Amino acid sequence: MKRLILMRHAKSDWSASGDDHSRPLNKRGQASAPAMGAWLRDQGWLPDEVLCSSSTRTRQTLDLLGLPKVETRFERALYLAEGDEIIDVLRGASGDCVLLLGHNYGIADCAQQLVAEPPDHPRFSDYPTCATSLIRFDITDWGYLLPGTGICDDFAIPREVIAAQEAG
Numbered sequence: 266m267k268r269l270i271l272m273r274h275a276k277s278d279w280s281a282s283g284d285d286h287s288r289p290l291n292k293r294g295q296a297s298a299p300a301m302g303a304w305l306r307d308q309g310w311l312p313d314e315v316l317c318s319s320s321t322r323t324r325q326t327l328d329l330l331g332l333p334k335v336e337t338r339f340e341r342a343l344y345l346a347e348g349d350e351i352i353d354v355l356r357g358a359s360g361d362c363v364l365l366l367g368h369n370y371g372i373a374d375c376a377q378q379l380v381a382e383p384p385d386h387p388r389f390s391d392y393p394t395c396a397t398s399l400i401r402f403d404i405t406d407w408g409y410l411l412p413g414t415g416i417c418d419d420f421a422i423p424r425e426v427i428a429a430q431e432a433g
Contacts, residue, residue, distance in 0.1 A: 267402045269355070269379070269415070270310055270364040272301070273372045275329070275395040275423070277322040286344060290325045297395040297423035302330030304426045308419060310399050314360025318343035318367045326395065327366055336360070343367045348374030358407040376400075379415040386420045395423045 275294030281287075290298070305311065315337040317323050324339065342354055345368050352375060355365060367375075373392035376383075379400055383389050388396060400415040 266361070267404050267407060267410075268310065268362040269398075269400045269402070270305065270312055270362065271372060271376055271379070271398040271400060272326070272364065272366050273369055273392050273394055273396050274318070274320070274323045274326045274366060275301075277394075286319070287321045289321050290329075294322070294326070294394065295329060297427070298326045298329035299331055300423055300427045300430060301395050301397055301421070302332055303430065304421055305330070305332065305397070308399060310362060312360065312362050312364035314338075314358055314362075315364045315366065316340055316343065316354055316358060317365075318346075320344050320368070323366045323368070327364075332364070346371045348372075348378050351375040352378065352410065352412065356407050356410050363407070372396075376417075378412040379410075380417045381413050381415060382417070384417045384420040386422075388422050389420050393422050397421050 275290050275298040277288045278291035313335050317327050317339050319339045319341045348371050351371050376398050399419040400417050402415050
């Protein structure tokens with residue numbers, strides 16, 4: 266069994282100067298990422314490997330999740346990658362529970378491609394910032410990963426997670 270945490274970076278700051286690759290998170294993103302990290306811990310989904318886009322906003326999202334440090338590869342190939350490109354990178358993973366952190370529209374496309382049946386959530390198709398899917402596969406090696414074979418155990422967006430955490 267292999268498990269995938271498929272996450273889009275948290276909300277970025279469009280007013281920041283510089284190129285797109287170096288765009289940082291905004292205040293909302295800085296609040297969303299720790300909430301999603303707590304949600305992952307509550308779900309018992311802790312990665313043993315991370316595949317992360319090399320952009321500033323994905324790196325900041327990863328840092329703010331507050332997860333235990335594990336083998337991490339920062340991949341330029343994940344920066345603005347399309348769904349099939351993301352799947353190709355994932356096929357090179359070695360962990361049993363992999364956190365893959367990237368960008369839209371590729372992350373949404375990748376999620377749609379991977380799952381046998383999408384979750385019953387209105388935001389799954391557009392995958393808002395910091396949205397996260399928990400997907401498992403009945404495979405022993407990521408090299409055997411095929412589209413349409415994943416079982417989506419959960420899907421969450423920061424707004425709902427934060428509201429539930431505040432409600433206690």
